Amino acid sequence: MEKYKDTGLKLTPQRLAILNYLDGNKEHPSAEDIYRAVLKRFPTMSFATVYNTLETLRQRGGLLELTIDPDKKRFDPNTEHHHHLICVKCKRIVDIHGDYKLPIPNGERAGFEIIGNHIEFYGICPKCKKANSL
Amino acid sequence: MEKYKDTGLKLTPQRLAILNYLDGNKEHPSAEDIYRAVLKRFPTMSFATVYNTLETLRQRGGLLELTIDPDKKRFDPNTEHHHHLICVKCKRIVDIHGDYKLPIPNGERAGFEIIGNHIEFYGICPKCKKANSL
DNA sequence: ACACTTGACAAGAACAATTCTAATCTGATA
DNA sequence: TATCAGATTAGAATTGTTCTTGTCAAGTGT
Numbered sequence: 309m310e311k312y313k314d315t316g317l318k319l320t321p322q323r324l325a326i327l328n329y330l331d332g333n334k335e336h337p338s339a340e341d342i343y344r345a346v347l348k349r350f351p352t353m354s355f356a357t358v359y360n361t362l363e364t365l366r367q368r369g370g371l372l373e374l375t376i377d378p379d380k381k382r383f384d385p386n387t388e389h390h391h392h393l394i395c396v397k398c399k400r401i402v403d404i405h406g407d408y409k410l411p412i413p414n415g416e417r418a419g420f421e422i423i424g425n426h427i428e429f430y431g432i433c434p435k436c437k438k439a440n441s442l
Numbered sequence: 443m444e445k446y447k448d449t450g451l452k453l454t455p456q457r458l459a460i461l462n463y464l465d466g467n468k469e470h471p472s473a474e475d476i477y478r479a480v481l482k483r484f485p486t487m488s489f490a491t492v493y494n495t496l497e498t499l500r501q502r503g504g505l506l507e508l509t510i511d512p513d514k515k516r517f518d519p520n521t522e523h524h525h526h527l528i529c530v531k532c533k534r535i536v537d538i539h540g541d542y543k544l545p546i547p548n549g550e551r552a553g554f555e556i557i558g559n560h561i562e563f564y565g566i567c568p569k570c571k572k573a574n575s576l
Numbered sequence: 577a578c579a580c581t582t583g584a585c586a587a588g589a590a591c592a593a594t595t596c597t598a599a600t601c602t603g604a605t606a
Numbered sequence: 607t608a609t610c611a612g613a614t615t616a617g618a619a620t621t622g623t624t625c626t627t628g629t630c631a632a633g634t635g636t
Contacts, residue, residue, distance in 0.1 A: 320584065339623080354586045359623065375509045375562075380622060393546070393554055402552045408544060410561060412527070418536045420527055420565035427544060427561050428509075431554035452603060454613065473593080488615045493594065514593060
């Protein structure tokens, strides 16, 4: 929660509820996950508020938007550089903190200015592996 | 095109048109790109046919579905293991063929069975860099 | 305390990408 | 060439996300 102080962000009760839900959350929730969680405390909460808050946070660098799940966007409050492993069955996502050297081969850069990278690992989680083998 | 032979795939004219458009295509087209391209030759083509064909191809391992573009799925007929660099402005995607070692640190595997990986590089393409600096 | 400005909120409409449905139609095989 | 599993079509439906509009709340200067 500390990290959201002093960013000029207006801390409304709704935003605090969202921030509180996100703080330390390692589930990589979708917008709907967040909406449903916050709805318990704010029954009048609107989807627009969730999306607006997430977008505001993202712009201020307090949140990452993950594209690894083909079905929907997932959000990660941990903005330190790291990677992800997703279960291709149930879409559970876990963090991977390996320190990788990822040089781009000469001639493949195509004149791009590189600003970042992210590794997607694909796998099957223990639960789905077990369910699969029944 | 060769690669699609002998897979038990029923080769209808529509599918051939899609395969022909995809063959060797390095643009990483979206479903709509494909639909629009094929529509020229098959004016009665339906979106469903495009999606059905893409899904069939994917299941048979003849096509990759990319999630790197946050707005829509992109498709890659090159199924050899490789990575991608996307322009965060215009969403142009280019191939990266570096050979990377990507071991998962002990204790972070979370019991997952690993089946693959893919690196997303983010950048700004020459065209957008130029447009930006005006 | 009052008017003003700015930004946030709620509700639902709108939108875009994708998937599904139901009714034909067709390619591959016997 | 008859058969039939699988493919095609048009359009409806669904899902995730964004936009619009009117209202509201907090902070500022008077």
